[in-house]
Amino acid sequence: MITKDSVVEFHYKVTDAEGNLIDQSGEDAPLKYLHGYNNIVPGLESQLQDKETGAKFEASVPAALAYGEKNDALVQQVPAAMFQGVDNVEVGMGFSAQTPQGPVEVTVVAVEDDMVTVDGNHPLAGKDLTFDVEIVSVREATAEELEHGHAH
Ligand SMILES: [Zn+2]
Incomplete structure (x- = not known):
C-alpha cells in the first residue's frame, strides 16, 4: 500500500x-x-x-x-530588440529569460511589429x-x- x-x-x-x-x-x-x-x-x-x-x-x-492556475502577470510584452542574435522570433519559440528571481522559461505567444508577447506560465x-x-x-x-x- x-x-x-x-x-x-x-x-x-x-x-x-x-x-x-x-x-x-x-x-x-x-x-x-x-x-x-x-x-x-x-x-x-x-x-x-x-x-x-x-x-x-x-x-x-x-x-x-x-x-497551477495561469498567472496573467507572467504574460508580458517585450521589445523585439531584446531578442538580439535571433533572426526570426516566432510564436512557439522558447527562451530562458533572466529575471531578478533567476532564469524563467518563457514561450513566445505573439509577435506584432516590434513587440513580442512572452508567457512564463508552465505549458x-x-x-x-x-x-x-x-x-x-x-x-x-x-x-x-x-x-x-x-x-x-
Ligand atoms: Zn539520489
Whole structure:
C-alpha cells in the first residue's frame, strides 16, 4: 500500500478537459517516484495515497492541484530588440529569460511589429487534467533514497 516513503512505479496517461492526450508513460517505462516528497503534482500524489499494486483508477486533478492556475502577470510584452542574435522570433519559440528571481522559461505567444508577447506560465498551467493510472509496484524506500528525497 502506498504511504509516505513508498517508492512507486505506475503507468499513466494524462488528458486535458477536452480529452486531448498530453502525455503518457512508455510501455516498458512506468514513472517511478518517492511518495510524500512533492515529486509529482499534489492532486495526483494525494489520490495515490493508500492504493495497492495493481490498482487502476482515474484521477481528476483541477489545475490548482496540477500545474497551477495561469498567472496573467507572467504574460508580458517585450521589445523585439531584446531578442538580439535571433533572426526570426516566432510564436512557439522558447527562451530562458533572466529575471531578478533567476532564469524563467518563457514561450513566445505573439509577435506584432516590434513587440513580442512572452508567457512564463508552465505549458499546463490553468488546465484541469485527468490521469489514467495503473500501479505497477510499491516498495519501501531505501535509506539512500530517503536521504536524497527521490527514487533511484
Ligand atoms: Zn539520489
